[in-house]
Amino acid sequence: MPRLRRRLTALAALTLTLTTAVPATAASGAVPDAAGHGPRSGPHPRVHAVHDLPDDRAYPEGIAEDRRTGDLYVGSYASGAVYRITPGHRAAKVFLPAGADGRHTANGLKVDRAGRLWVIDSTAGVAVYDLRRHLLLARFAVPGDARTFVNDLAIAPDGSAYLTDSARAVIYRVTPDRLARVTAGTGRGTLTRYADLSGVLSPHAPDGYTLNGIVADPAGRFLLVVDSNGGDLYRIGLPSGAIRRLALHGGSMLLADGLDLRHGTLWAAHNTRNTVSRWRLLSDGTAARMERQVTDAALQVPTTLVRQHGRTLVVRSQFDKGGPMGPGTPQTPFSVAAVDGI
Numbered sequence: 001m002p003r004l005r006r007r008l009t010a011l012a013a014l015t016l017t018l019t020t021a022v023p024a025t026a027a028s029g030a031v032p033d034a035a036g037h038g039p040r041s042g043p044h045p046r047v048h049a050v051h052d053l054p055d056d057r058a059y060p061e062g063i064a065e066d067r068r069t070g071d072l073y074v075g076s077y078a079s080g081a082v083y084r085i086t087p088g089h090r091a092a093k094v095f096l097p098a099g100a101d102g103r104h105t106a107n108g109l110k111v112d113r114a115g116r117l118w119v120i121d122s123t124a125g126v127a128v129y130d131l132r133r134h135l136l137l138a139r140f141a142v143p144g145d146a147r148t149f150v151n152d153l154a155i156a157p158d159g160s161a162y163l164t165d166s167a168r169a170v171i172y173r174v175t176p177d178r179l180a181r182v183t184a185g186t187g188r189g190t191l192t193r194y195a196d197l198s199g200v201l202s203p204h205a206p207d208g209y210t211l212n213g214i215v216a217d218p219a220g221r222f223l224l225v226v227d228s229n230g231g232d233l234y235r236i237g238l239p240s241g242a243i244r245r246l247a248l249h250g251g252s253m254l255l256a257d258g259l260d261l262r263h264g265t266l267w268a269a270h271n272t273r274n275t276v277s278r279w280r281l282l283s284d285g286t287a288a289r290m291e292r293q294v295t296d297a298a299l300q301v302p303t304t305l306v307r308q309h310g311r312t313l314v315v316r317s318q319f320d321k322g323g324p325m326g327p328g329t330p331q332t333p334f335s336v337a338a339v340d341g342i
Contacts, residue, residue, distance in 0.1 A: 045341035047298040050313065051085050052333040053092045058083075059323040060315050060334055061303045062152070062258070064109035064117065066131065072306070073117060074315060074336060075106025078323065082106050082119060085336070092336075101127055101136050107303075108152035108163065118161055120150050125191055126163060128179065138182045140174055140189045150191075152213050152258060152304070156238065157220040162194065164211040164225060169198040171211070171225065171236065195241050202230030213259035213268065213304065222285045226256040226268065235285045250290035251277060258304020258315070265291075267312060267342075269302040272325075276302060276314060278342050294342050301325070305339075312339045 053060060053074060061077035072085040072092075079098035085091075096106075096119070108120035116137065117129040125141040142148045142165070149167040156162065159176040173194035182189035201210050212228040216238075223236040224246070231254030233246040256268040256277075266279040266288060277293040300316035307313070314337050317323070321330040 044296075045294045045339050047294075047296050047314075047337050047339050049316075049335040050311075050338045051090055051092055051336040053083050053335060054094060054333070055079070055081065055098075056330070056332045056334075058334040059317055059319060059330075060336075061105070061107040061317060062109040062120070063304055063306050063313065063315050063336065064111045065306050065308055066111040066115070066117075068115065070308070072308070072313070072336070073109050073111065075109050075119060077105050077107055077122075077303075077317070077319075080104050080106045080121060082109070082117070095134075096129070101139070103127065108150070110153050110155050110161070112155045112159060112161070114159070118153055118155070120153060120163065122150050123148075125150060126153065126161070126174070128183075136187070138179060138187050138189060140172075140182070140191045142172075143190050143193070147207070149209060151211065154214045154216040154223060156216040156223070157218065162214060162216065162223055163191065164214050166209040166211055166228075169196065169201055169210045171195040171197070171214070171223070195236050195243065197225070197227075197234060197243060200234070200243055200245070201227050202232060204229045212257050215259045215261040215266070217261070217285060224259065224261065224266070224281075224285065226253045226259060228253070228255055228257065228271075230254075231256075233288065244286065246285070247287040248279075248290070249287065251279075251293065257302070260305055260307050262307050267305055267307065269299075269305045269314060271301050271303055271317070272320070274299040274301065276305065276312065276339050276342055292342055294339060299337070299339070300331070312342055313337070314339055 058076045059078040062075040064073045070087040074083045080103035081098040082096040083092035084095035103121045105122045110118045128138045147167045151164045151166045153163040161174040163172045172191035214225040231252035235244045255270045257271045258269045260267045275295040279288040281288045302314045303317045305314045318330040319325040321328040
């Protein structure tokens with residue numbers, strides 16, 4: 001089977017695993033609060049396109065902000081291309097072309113404080129680029145031959161990168177020292193397993209997909225990682241690696257994909273539910289309460305999001321419109337949308 005078909009089949013299987021786990025109320029977007037009531041009421045947030053992407057088969061998945069410049073980077077799951085959006089411009093331009101450096105997908109993306117862009121290929125691992133020089137610095141491959149789906153990543157304050165593997169339910173780590181050694185050497189390394197959550201997750205099929213979005217506490221005390229299949233959020237202590245499931249009040253993380261954490265507030269994109277939720281995190285990262293959510297078909301299967309200048313910017317994947325989730329015709333151009341009011 002061609003590699004393209006294999007990775008699209010993997011994503012379709014991931015989506016099927018998650019979708020079939022949704023109870024009726026969650027599938028409709030109605031997440032009850034702690035008292036059993038529906039979502040909090042209020043003015044319905046407006047969803048509107050703010051950035052357009054090139055390529056009528058982009059099917060975007062990841063987004064990252066360079067906080068030094070305000071540039072945004074968006075990855076194409078379909079081709080591995082990476083697009084750049086510069087401040088003041090609506091249209092994105094190609095930064096890394098489709099298939100660059102042998103990449104088949106571009107899903108999880110992050111820009112670190114040193115101005116390096118980390119780009120995940122779900123089929124292989126992660127590549128690291130110097131943004132200023134437009135140069136590939138290093139590549140880290142997934143170890144072993146077992147089924148894998150590298151999904152998302154977070155950069156901790158010490159510069160370490162943490163990556164989720166949805167198929168293996170593990171988190172990998174690349175430390176700054178490891179990155180420096182690989183960059184100075186052959187430019188190729190292997191991802192190192194940091195935490196294994198397979199024994200603590202909610203029950204799931206052996207071939208199911210679990211860990212997805214991940215964020216790092218700005219103070220460097222912990223990571224938060226979502227189990228999309230079980231609807232749970234886990235705290236991974238730094239540097240201990242201690243694993244703890246958060247107490248969630250007012251909702252769940254079912255089908256949650258990308259996350260963003262700013263000043264004690266956590267945002268989550270729930271992909272096939274066409275939902276974005278906002279949570280208030282307890283200061284020690286042991287519990288969270290849902291403050292608000294919006295469910296709208298205009299979100300077009302949101303895979304991830306980023307907060308920029310007080311706005312919530314959401315990647316609209318349209319995976320269900322002729323992409324890896326089903327037949328149909330996507331609305332073009334593909335876009336990044338702003339969701340006002342959340």
